[in-house]
Amino acid sequence: MSEPVAAARGQAALLGPAEVRALAERFGVRPTKQLGQNFVHDANTVRRIVAAAGVGREDVVLEVGPGLGSLTLALLDVVDRVIAVEIDPVLASHLPRTVADRAPDLTDRLDVVEADALRVSATDLPGTPTALVANLPYNVAVPVLLHLLAEIPSIRTALVMVQAEVAERLAAEPGSRVYGVPSVKAGYFGTVRRAGSVGRQVFWPVPQVESGLVRIDRYPTPPWPQDAAHRQRVFSVIDAAFAQRRKTLRAALGSWAGSAAEAESRLRAAGIDPAARGETLTTGEYVELASRSSAL
Structure with missing residues (x-):
């Protein structure tokens, strides 16, 4: 039929x-x-x-x-x-x-x-x-x-x-x-x-x-690189920040950075308050954090 x-x-x-x-x-x-x-x-x-x-x-x-x-x-x-x-x-x-x-x-x-x-x-x-x-x-x-x-x-x-x-x-x-x-x-x-x-x-x-x-x-003109390696670096930071979203970024990113002190150093280098929490950051700030960290 x-x-x-x-x-x-x-x-x-x-x-x-x-x-x-x-x-x-x-x-x-x-x-x-x-x-x-x-x-x-x-x-x-x-x-x-x-x-x-x-x-x-x-x-x-x-x-x-x-x-x-x-x-x-x-x-x-x-x-x-x-x-x-x-x-x-x-x-x-x-x-x-x-x-x-x-x-x-x-x-x-x-x-x-x-x-x-x-x-x-x-x-x-x-x-x-x-x-x-x-x-x-x-x-x-x-x-x-x-x-x-x-x-x-x-x-x-x-x-x-x-x-x-x-x-x-x-x-x-x-x-x-x-x-x-x-x-x-x-x-x-x-x-x-x-x-x-x-x-x-x-x-x-x-x-x-x-x-x-x-x-x-x-984005018609991407504000940051779109290659796989860059994306993986950024996404790893995002995942780490939200894995313990109730903690400050200094504490939440300790494992990602190697220690809480190192996380604070990287956050300050990116112009981000270490006492902030993951849900307050824009995508651009995560990109900046990942980019600064890769240069350290």
Whole structure:
């Protein structure tokens, strides 16, 4: 049984609740918590995600976890190409057929890569993405986001849907109660902001938590080096500072620097109060601390 195709030439017929359940039944798919599978079934929601992403005909979009294709179909309507990375072999194999059924004139815009997004690199992709747009699995959302921003520097913007609590953390400002490792590391790559909220009822199965949209715009001219070695130095400082976030930086960074006294010396060299705590520092200050330390 084939799903109905788009009524208008060159336009995708988006998925609704009935279509999502029918496709899952046909493919023998049972959403799993292990893969963080919650499928969007609301056309207005996927249109809003695409609009918030600000992507257009010139963009090549990397989509992670396309699932049954709800967001994929909405993206194909407006962008030049979608590279969909799907870890589930069943979903990866059926996605091209779904697109052929519901958007036959847009099939040449889709490439599907069966892979783990936590391990994929630019060389694994059949194209050069300019944007990341995805409903990320809740259980690995932050690691996937940071990995892709690091591995694929051609991505200029990212619009991701994540658990609402994670969205708050990613976009938090220094000094905020929820400001932490995700906030600082995301700020290494670009400016981060909330881009909206998403209710539970647009998913199947209905998740136990609310969702949020986060947008990251990569720095047009990076204010610091973006190579792997530099990033590793900066991220090691961030991890150390927040491993004991209730302690002063002098104490929290003792193991990282070799001793509390050495940590204080490095902090003062970077113009940072040793009595400050990790949640008060900007990404730039962590970069400065790592850069000063590497020169000692």
